[in-house]
Structures are given as C-alpha cells and as structure tokens.
Amino acid sequence: MNKKQPILELINVTKRFGEQLIFKDVNLQVQPHTILSIVGPSGVGKTTLLRTILGLESVDKGQFLLAGKKFDPQDHRQNSVGVVFQDYRLFPNLSVLENIILAPIQVQKLPRQEAVQAAEKLLQSLGLADKKGVYPYQLSGGQKQRVAIARALILQPQILCYDEPTSALDATSKWQVADLLTQFKLAQMTQIVVSHDLEFAERVSDQIFKLEQPT
Numbered sequence: 564m565n566k567k568q569p570i571l572e573l574i575n576v577t578k579r580f581g582e583q584l585i586f587k588d589v590n591l592q593v594q595p596h597t598i599l600s601i602v603g604p605s606g607v608g609k610t611t612l613l614r615t616i617l618g619l620e621s622v623d624k625g626q627f628l629l630a631g632k633k634f635d636p637q638d639h640r641q642n643s644v645g646v647v648f649q650d651y652r653l654f655p656n657l658s659v660l661e662n663i664i665l666a667p668i669q670v671q672k673l674p675r676q677e678a679v680q681a682a683e684k685l686l687q688s689l690g691l692a693d694k695k696g697v698y699p700y701q702l703s704g705g706q707k708q709r710v711a712i713a714r715a716l717i718l719q720p721q722i723l724c725y726d727e728p729t730s731a732l733d734a735t736s737k738w739q740v741a742d743l744l745t746q747f748k749l750a751q752m753t754q755i756v757v758s759h760d761l762e763f764a765e766r767v768s769d770q771i772f773k774l775e776q777p778t
C-alpha cells in the first residue's frame with residue numbers, strides 16, 4: 564500500500580529539564596488531514612512534547628520533519644504550526660476582532676482591511692459574528708476558545724495544536740468541540756490534541772499516541 568508522506572514527523576526526540584528526563588526517543592508521525600491525540604498520565608510530559616513541536620521548548624536530541632523536510636520548530640520565521648492554549652491567552656484589553664487581526668497585521672504584514680475581512684469570515688463560520696466588538700471577559704469559556712481558534716486559523720497554519728481543549732468545558736461544549744475538530748479535519752486541517760480525556764481523544768482522533776514515563 565502506498566502510504567502518504569507524514570506532514571509531521573518526530574524522530575528520537577528527547578527532552579530533559581536539568582537532571583530530569585521527561586521523555587526519550589519519541590518517534591511519531593502525523594498524517595495530513597488527520598487528528599493525532601497525545602495522551603498519558605498527569606506530569607508525563609504531554610504539554611512539554613507539544614511545546615517542543617511549537618518551538619517553545621528546545622530539545623536535547625532528535626529531529627523534526629515537516630512534509631518530509633527537516634525543520635527547526637524554534638525558527639519563528641515559519642508559522643507552520645498554530646496553537647490554542649488551554650487558557651486561550653486572549654488579550655484582555657483587545658476586542659474579539661482586534662485579538663484575531665493583531666498577528667496577521669503585525670507579523671504577516673497583511674493590510675488591515677484584508678485581515679478584518681478574513682477575521683469576519685472566520686467569526687461567521689464559528690458562530691461568533693455578533694461578538695466581534697466585545698471583549699474576552701464578555702465571552703463564555705467555549706466562545707473564548709473559538710476566538711482563540713480563529714486567532715490561530717487566520718495565520719493559516721499547516722497544523723493546528725490544542726492543549727487540553729476540553730478541560731475548562733462542560734459536557735455539551737466538549738462534544739461541540741469534538742464536532743468542530745471533525746469539521747476542520749473534513750476541511751483538510753491536520754490537528755494535534757493534547758488531552759487527559761481518553762473518551763474525547765478516542766472520539767475525535769485517527770491516531771492516539773500514548774506518552775509513557777521513560778525507562
């Protein structure tokens with residue numbers, strides 16, 4: 564069978580914090596347009612692994628390939644991997660619209676009008692069209708999360724990552740997030756989810772990677 568080229572590949576990735584070995588020789592492959600969940604017990608290093616993929620942590624050993632080419636996640640010139648953090652990290656003093664257009668204007672140098680148009684389209688598709696002028700404190704947890712998703716999506720990442728996307732949500736909102744991730748998958752997005760919620764991970768994922776304590 565002709566297997567597709569993985570969009571992301573980690574080869575023997577090893578991470579220590581000082582003397583503490585967090586994970587050793589992690590090998591994983593993410594196929595395009597699929598959802599990979601990283602699961603494992605609390606403290607095993609799931610968030611740290613995600614942060615290495617995002618270039619927010621260095622690694623001690625190992626390689627990353629993006630679409631078959633070696634890449635350095637810490638090279639911030641590329642915006643290939645987007646993230647929705649567990650606490651969303653919206654800017655409290657900016658409106659929903661301004662939260663979303665800040666990076667495309669400042670980082671990608673997109674003209675403001677184009678950024679606004681793209682943001683409005685995203686807000687519409689996420690059911691938040693009437694929220695563009697409000698501030699984060701005026702939103703529910705689920706709405707904040709969708710704004711954070713819009714803020715990541717506007718940068719058109721090749722891969723979108725989520726750290727514990729269901730931890731702050733009630734059961735109804737949790738399954739709405741599952742539906743949203745499935746919709747994104749159908750729209751050809753590749754996604755990586757860190758979760759301690761195995762039920763959620765099993766529902767949404769094509770592949771589950773169990774991170775274990777290094778021996």
Ligand SMILES: Nc1ncnc2c1ncn2[C@@H]1O[C@H](COP(=O)(O)OP(=O)(O)OP(=O)(O)O)[C@@H](O)[C@H]1O
Nearest residue numbers: 580581585603604605606607608609610611612759
């Ligand atoms: N910046 C840091 N400096 C030192 N140690 C750290 C740092 N960040 C995380 N750790 C340690 O690395 C280990 C893994 O933490 P991490 O947050 O990645 O685990 P996790 O599997 O995501 O946990 P949880 O499910 O509870 O969120 C923990 O022992 C933690 O204390």
